[in-house]
Each structure stands twice: as structure tokens, then as C-alpha cells.
Amino acid sequence: MAQGREAELREKYVSGVKTEVAIARARADVAAVHAELLREGLALPMGGSVSGKVPKADLFVITPAGMPFAEVAPENLVLCGLDGEAVPGTPGSELAPSVAAAGHGYVYRHMPAVGGVVHTLSPYASAWAARGEEIPCALAVVAEEFGGPVPVGESALGDHDALGHAVVDVLAGRRARAVLLRGQGPVAVGATAREAASVAGQLEGVARIVQLAQDGGLLTSLPQSAVDRLYEERHAHEPPQADRPAASKQPLRQLNTATKTKTSR
Numbered sequence: 001m002a003q004g005r006e007a008e009l010r011e012k013y014v015s016g017v018k019t020e021v022a023i024a025r026a027r028a029d030v031a032a033v034h035a036e037l038l039r040e041g042l043a044l045p046m047g048g049s050v051s052g053k054v055p056k057a058d059l060f061v062i063t064p065a066g067m068p069f070a071e072v073a074p075e076n077l078v079l080c081g082l083d084g085e086a087v088p089g090t091p092g093s094e095l096a097p098s099v100a101a102a103g104h105g106y107v108y109r110h111m112p113a114v115g116g117v118v119h120t121l122s123p124y125a126s127a128w129a130a131r132g133e134e135i136p137c138a139l140a141v142v143a144e145e146f147g148g149p150v151p152v153g154e155s156a157l158g159d160h161d162a163l164g165h166a167v168v169d170v171l172a173g174r175r176a177r178a179v180l181l182r183g184q185g186p187v188a189v190g191a192t193a194r195e196a197a198s199v200a201g202q203l204e205g206v207a208r209i210v211q212l213a214q215d216g217g218l219l220t221s222l223p224q225s226a227v228d229r230l231y232e233e234r235h236a237h238e239p240p241q242a243d244r245p246a247a248s249k250q251p252l253r254q255l256n257t258a259t260k261t262k263t264s265r
């Protein structure tokens with residue numbers, strides 16, 4: 001067979017099919033994450049945006065604009081390039097992607113280890129974001145999961161590209177895998193959409209516990225040395241990721257002594 005023809009067939013029926021299979025898997029995973037977030041009480045019926053990158057392709061699938069989470073299905077998710085534009089002629093492309101699509105694409109372009117972005121309006125984490133208040137690292141589980149307090153980010157409301165810029169500005173090079181966008185809500189990232197949803201679930205849990213603690217009286221943050229130890233032990237088995245420092249390189253943002261947050265409520 002002519003060499004050119006062989007290369008053409010390989011491209012079409014080997015790499016092309018592999019990409020199609022990867023797209024189908026991403027569609028199934030992201031649709032399943034929407035259902036899981038609803039089932040777990042981590043999402044409003046509408047609002048937020050969830051996406052998952054297609055491995056080894058400059059593509060991701062995302063929630064259609066204005067679609068209730070309960071109606072999301074693999075075939076109506078929107079396949080986008082990393083610029084956030086829908087790929088014409090693909091299933092779901094007749095629908096507009098979430099207004100936040102360009103922001104999700106920005107995250108994928110600037111944080112290569114991220115394969116899933118979950119912006120969901122889970123109640124307690126959204127309440128911390130509404131207050132523009134970081135969640136103090138007052139429990140070992142916060143240190144293990146987030147490596148310190150859960151940070152706040154600034155995202156110009158209505159400028160949906162800003163969601164991506166805010167996520168990258170705060171999370172690139174940091175341990176935390178979630179950010180509380182002031183006035184907008186929490187955004188969690190992970191290697192996959194499922195992992196990002198798991199982070200969103202952990203975030204909601206610690207947001208609720210720490211809120212209860214703060215309502216109950218004086219809140220004490222863990223000493224930085226304990227935070228570092230807890231985080232390093234929890235992530236010791238993980239390979240260092242390109243856009244996240246090894247635990248010990250995390251900038252020490254906090255005092256090295258327990259800081260006390262006086263309840264104002």
C-alpha cells in the first residue's frame with residue numbers, strides 16, 4: 001500500500017477513532033458528574049458549570065448554557081476547543097456552551113495537570129464565597145485536602161473569562177485544588193471531572209464543619225508546621241504535578257503559630 005495512503009488510513013482509523021472514543025468517555029463522565037452532584041446535594045437545579053478535558057486532545061466537554069443539571073446527558077454536552085468555542089457539527093453543538101466555557105478552556109491551557117473543572121453552587125462553600133471569606137485551616141482534613149486555608153479569588157462578575165483567570169491566578173503553583181470566587185461560588189479542579197467533583201464534595205463538607213465551629217465560638221487555625229506535615233503525609237505517594245509544587249515548596253502564607261479567628265457572629 002502506498003505510504004501516503006497508509007498514513008491517511010492510520011490517521012483516520014487509529015488516532016481518529018481513539019479521539020472519538022476519548023470524547024465519548026469524556027461525555028459519559030461529565031454527564032455522570034452532573035447527576036452525582038445533584039444526587040449528593042452539591043448542586044442547585046441550575047447554575048454553575050462542569051467540564052472535563054478530552055485526554056490527549058485540545059478539546060473538552062461542558063454543560064450547555066442554561067440547562068438544568070437534571071437534563072444533562074452525554075449527547076447534549078457541548079464539545080469545545082480550548083478557546084471555549086463549540087466544535088461545529090458535533091452532538092450538542094446546536095446548543096450554546098456555558099457562558100463560562102472560555103474560562104474553563106483558560107484553566108486547561110494554563111494548568112496542564114487539570115482535566116476537570118467543577119463550578120457548582122454547593123450551599124456551605126457558596127456561602128463562604130458569598131462572604132468573600134477563606135475557610136480557615138482549622139481541621140486536619142482541611143490541611144490534608146487543601147494544604148492550608150481554602151483561598152478566595154476575585155472574578156469580575158459577568159466576565160465569564162474571568163472565572164478561568166481567577167482560578168489560575170489563585171491555584172496554579174499552590175496545593176489547594178479549590179477556590180472560593182467572591183460573589184460567585186466555589187470552583188474545584190482535578191485530574192478528571194470525577195476527581196474535581198470529589199474535591200467539590202470535600203470542600204462542601206469542610207465548609208459546613210468549619211462554619212459550625214465558627215458559629216460555636218473561637219476558631220483556632222492549625223500551626224503551619226502541622227499543616228505541612230499533614231499535607232505531605234497525605235500526598236506522599238503522589239507524583240509532583242507540573243502546576244502544583246511539592247508540599248515543602250508551598251509558600252508559607254500563615255503565621256507559624258496557631259492563629260485565632262474571633263467569631264464575629
Ligand SMILES: O=C(CO)[C@@H](O)[C@@H](O)COP(=O)(O)O
Pocket residue numbers: 046047048049063064065066067097098099100119184185
Ligand atoms: O456561574 C454561574 C453562577 O455562579 C452560572 O450560573 C452561570 O455561569 C451559568 O451560566 P450557563 O448557564 O452555564 O451559561
